[in-house]
Amino acid sequence: MKISLKPLSQQTIVITGATNGIGLATAQAAAKRGANLVLAARNEEVLAKTVRELEESGVRALYVVTDVGRREDVERLAQSAIEHFGGFDTWVNNAGQGLWGRLEEVTDEDHRRLFDINFWGVVYGSTTALRHLKKQGGALINLGSVASDFAFPIQGMYSTTKHAIKGFTDALRRELNDEGAPVSVTLIQPAAIGTPFALHAKNYTENEANLPQPIYAPEDVARTILLAAEQPRRALHIGGAGKLMGIFSRLTPGLVDTTSSFMIKSQLKPEPKRHRQDSLWQAGQDGQVRGDQSFIRRSGYTAAIVNPLASLLVVGAVGVGIGFAVWNKLKD
Template sequence: MALRLKPLNQQTIVVTGASSGIGLATAQMAAQRGARVLLVARDEAGLEQATRDIVAQGGEAMYVVADVGRREDLQLVADTAIEQFGGFDTWVNNAGVSIWGKLEDVRDRDHQRLFETNFWGVVYGSTIAAAHLRGKGGAIINLGSMASDRALPLQGMYSASKHAVKGFTDSLRMELEEEGTPISVTLIKPAGIGTPFTAHAKNYTDREPKLPPPVYRPEDVAEAILHAAEHPRRDLFVGSASKMMSSISNHTPRLLDWIGRRVLVKAQLREEQVRQQQQGTLYEPGGGGRVHGDHPGQTVRPSLYTRAVLHPKSTGAVALAAVAALAWLAAGQGRLRRV
């Protein structure tokens, strides 16, 4: 069977981690473009509000409260999509958590819990989705990270989980392709994204956590995800910083080791002391309903690199127009000087 992905307005899309951040932005954008959306997270209040907002704006959406670290919860999600929508066409494994702290300071159980969400949630979601999509085709889209290619200090186990997600995703893709299964498998690798990510992280340090700049918009990741839902892609970087870090890591890894120890530790901590030990959402849901986070002193900016990758023709036309305009202005200034 040939691999063909439906237009968004003909799709049902499952999105995990959909009560806030990238997942919420993706669900909202997908519904605006005509897709039916099934939102998945642990935070029922956040899911309920997000679903109500989508429906109020004319979209079609439902939600299921689930912990992605439990296979039976995600099987319920798939069964609900089949029962209510007749199935699904794209499954987005987005749910994720993080921990700020040195590896030796973090409790083993916290490390394990992070892997249950970040890695096993992707494994369970991907294999359940593949079982449904095998006979009809569709897309599995997994959220990796810049940390899939390059580890970060103070987020060591998060980095390890994203490396694991990359390895799993690449293996799954090859196995499905070897079978001739019409399923697209895409890994999305964002740089730092301006979501409530730091507020949701468990913090072992004595300082408030922050994302190292540059920080990009959640909507840029949503755009990349929905592009992959319609166009088969192996992987997509979001933010030129992610692409650059991956490329440098392949060629001069020791340079990034030096940057990591000299720059990235301080770059991930705010000046102010932590007010109370931050437990985050590692074990309990909370803080849903917000796409954007609080990143004082940092500019959350659109990724022109990602826009160029997703829309090369239109971006090229804009670039050519800008060059033509500059040439025209330069010529005009020359004429003025001669007069």
């Protein structure tokens, strides 16, 4: 079945984890494109502030306090969207949590809670959203990671949750294809992104957690999510470095294994960790799109995915410029 998705200006979009980082960036970008928004997170204060600011700019928005690790919360989120807007066209399972620590050191309780948020939140969101999307069509967008393809030491269970999200999303897409359901299912796979992710993660190590370079802009992820909301896509990577890491992990797994010490060191700063409240078991200090990283870059790889025509024009212009320079040189 050919899947047809509406323009963003005609859509109602549900976004989980909408009070910081990628979720907040996506909400802001979707608002500029004229979409109605249903925002979900655990932090009611920041949710209310975000919706108030959106409404002041002329956007129709609703918030629902939601712990995605509880199915009843997710079902209430969907029902609120239906009651307020008559339904929704795109559902973005973005909510996620980080955890640094060796697998043998992290408690079972913390590991299970991480799975509740990262994996079961996607399962609950997907199966709940599909009851509505299968009737009218639309897009289901799940946030995986470069860690869906590449397992990071001391982020072992986080990587495991993202591997599980990829397996779940691929299997779900194939079942929907078999049914002929009018739903596009997309897996978004960001590399390291300059959000407050590390500040909110639980950290069992003695050092401040660190996202290794290159670190890409959360706005790049938002652009890619909104692309998938309008154009059916199977999977989209953000950041060329992340794409390469997945390729190396498949082609040279033994070589990748030998770099484990380097990978661990690259994820930790030399400074001792600061004691702060993480957001594994409670809402975090939300409200920011970007984190405290010193250098955040825009992804040329992602720009080429989002706007391939513009990229071809740039490449063409560069080629013409080089050709003209060579012609002048030969002429002299």
